[in-house]
Amino acid sequence: MVAPGPGEVPLPMLAVAGQLPSAGDAAWGYEFKWDGVRAVAAVRDGRLELRSRKGGDISVRYPELAALPPGVDDPGTVVDGEIVVMDEAGRPDFGALQNRMHRTGPEVVRLAAARPVTYLVFDLLAHGGRDLTGLPYAERRSLLDGLTPGGHRWVTTPWFRGGGERVQAASRENELEGVVAKRLDSPYQPGARSPDWRKIKNVRAQSVVVGGWRPGAGRRTGTIGSLLFGVHDDAGRLVYAGHVGTGFTDQALRDLQAVLSPRRTSPFAGALPREITRDAHWVEPELVGEVAFTGWTAEGRLRHPSWRGLRADVDVADVVVEP
Numbered sequence: 001m002v003a004p005g006p007g008e009v010p011l012p013m014l015a016v017a018g019q020l021p022s023a024g025d026a027a028w029g030y031e032f033k034w035d036g037v038r039a040v041a042a043v044r045d046g047r048l049e050l051r052s053r054k055g056g057d058i059s060v061r062y063p064e065l066a067a068l069p070p071g072v073d074d075p076g077t078v079v080d081g082e083i084v085v086m087d088e089a090g091r092p093d094f095g096a097l098q099n100r101m102h103r104t105g106p107e108v109v110r111l112a113a114a115r116p117v118t119y120l121v122f123d124l125l126a127h128g129g130r131d132l133t134g135l136p137y138a139e140r141r142s143l144l145d146g147l148t149p150g151g152h153r154w155v156t157t158p159w160f161r162g163g164g165e166r167v168q169a170a171s172r173e174n175e176l177e178g179v180v181a182k183r184l185d186s187p188y189q190p191g192a193r194s195p196d197w198r199k200i201k202n203v204r205a206q207s208v209v210v211g212g213w214r215p216g217a218g219r220r221t222g223t224i225g226s227l228l229f230g231v232h233d234d235a236g237r238l239v240y241a242g243h244v245g246t247g248f249t250d251q252a253l254r255d256l257q258a259v260l261s262p263r264r265t266s267p268f269a270g271a272l273p274r275e276i277t278r279d280a281h282w283v284e285p286e287l288v289g290e291v292a293f294t295g296w297t298a299e300g301r302l303r304h305p306s307w308r309g310l311r312a313d314v315d316v317a318d319v320v321v322e323p
Contacts, residue, residue, distance in 0.1 A: 009042045009051045010125060010133070010190035012080055015197035017323045020164050021181055029138060030160045030167040033178040033199055034120050035092040036084035037101060037313055041119065042126075043068060043077045050083075053313040060104050064112040065119050069151035072121075079144070080123035080188075081157075085115055091175055098252065098309045122157045125188055133188040137196075140188065171202060178202045203292055206231070206302060207311060207319045209238055210287045211267040212280045213260065216245075224253050227307070228280060229289065230268050232320050237269035241300060243276070244291050247307035256310075261286060288314045296321075 021028045038053045048066050050059045059066075062083060072079060084092040085100070100111055124144040125133050132140055141159050148156060160167050161184065168179045178201035186196035208229035216225030226245030230238045248256075261284040266272060272280075291305040 009040055009049060009055070009078065010188075011051075011055055012038050012040050012053055013123075013189050013191070013197065014053075014193040015180055015182075015199040016193055016195050018181075018195070018198035018200065020168060020179070020200050021198070023165055026162055027183055027185070028162065028164060028181045029141070029184050030162075030164050031122055031157060031180045031182065032167070032171050032174075032176050033180050033201065034082040034084055034157070035094045035177040036082040036097055036117075036120070039081060039083050039119070040125070041065075041072075041079050041081065041121075043072060043075055045075055046073065054315065061100060061102075061108060062112070062117050062119075063108060064116045064153050067152040069154045071147035072154070074128060076126055076129045078124075078126040079121045080125060081119050081121040083117050083119055085117050089175075092177070094309055095249070098255075101310070101312055102255075116153055119154050120157045121154060122159070123188065125190075133190065136185045136187065137182050138184040168200065168202075176202065177205075204294065205290055205292050205308065206241075206305075206322055207314050208241060208289055208291055208302075209267075209285045209316055209319050210256075210260070210283060210289055211238065211240070211285050212282045213256075214243065214276075214279055214281070220253070224248075224257060227256070227289070228268075228276065229291070230285070232317070233269075238267055238285055239270065239300065240268040240272055240276075242302040242305055244302075244305040244307050246305075247291070252307070252309070259287065260284075285316060288312075288316055288319055290314075 040051045042049045048059060048068060052058045085096040087093040096115060103111060124140050164181055171179050181198040183196040208231060210227050211230050212228035213224045214226050216223055226243045228243045230240045233239050263282045263284050266282050267285040288311045290308040290311050292308055293302040293305045295303045297303060
């Protein structure tokens with residue numbers, strides 16, 4: 001991949017959910033897992049192009065990232081990273097990012113000034129007209145560190161050779177989402193989900209497909225009280241996995257109400273309990289959200305789910321039970 005042209009920005013490589021490698025396994029490097037929106041950034045003629053996990057152009061949503069720091073302003077540079085909004089303690093605040101993820105209108109400039117995002121860079125895919133995806137992870141990271149692409153709203157993230165337990169402990173102490181373990185010898189596989197990268201979360205979270213809602217009461221009368229959601233089983237059927245009524249802001253509920261597409265019948269496979277169906281409003285299973293939860297019941301329902309937000313970067317078909 002020489003200086004990328006239109007349509008040549010690679011899709012990001014994805015991690016699988018798994019366990020932390022054993023303490024004696026020296027084949028791995030470790031990074032913190034950041035709670036934001038994945039984005040591959042390509043530089044063309046001094047202009048930044050941001051591509052989402054699905055390959056869509058999301059540059060217009062984050063104008064504050066357009067000022068390129070030294071090190072990545074070379075035409076043909078391609079990096080991988082995560083767009084986040086930091087809270088006052090310097091931790092990613094996914095809830096705050098929700099208000100930016102779908103904005104493309106004139107309000108974007110105001111939002112960018114009021115609560116700017118940060119681009120956390122953790123991989124180098126091309127530089128100086130050279131494709132680097134075939135190099136081992138450790139070599140790519142060393143090259144990235146040599147560029148030191150920091151400044152403006154860009155930050156190069158730390159990484160560690162070995163010491164996964166210490167890195168995970170630090171992520172918990174700083175209330176981060178978890179860690180990602182990457183094989184030191186792994187090439188970058190655009191668009192692939194590879195066991196060479198493992199994500200280990202500190203908080204149990206699950207992607208879900210929204211399939212309906214139930215009306216609220218009291219302060220939520222006339223709007224959404226809870227969302228009905230499901231995940232795909234081994235046969236590819238969308239099965240009901242529970243409902244969530246906590247974790248929403250008033251703005252999130254308004255935004256959801258505006259984007260849900262009604263349908264007449266349930267999108268879930270099989271029969272549902274009467275207490276769910278009696279007042280359910282069904283919607284097309286087009287939206288993916290994320291919920292935090294404490295565990296699974298024997299019936300395949302999530303215990304104590306709490307809404308974290310929509311995930312426009314996750315395909316509906318990819319929503320299955322996460323280990």
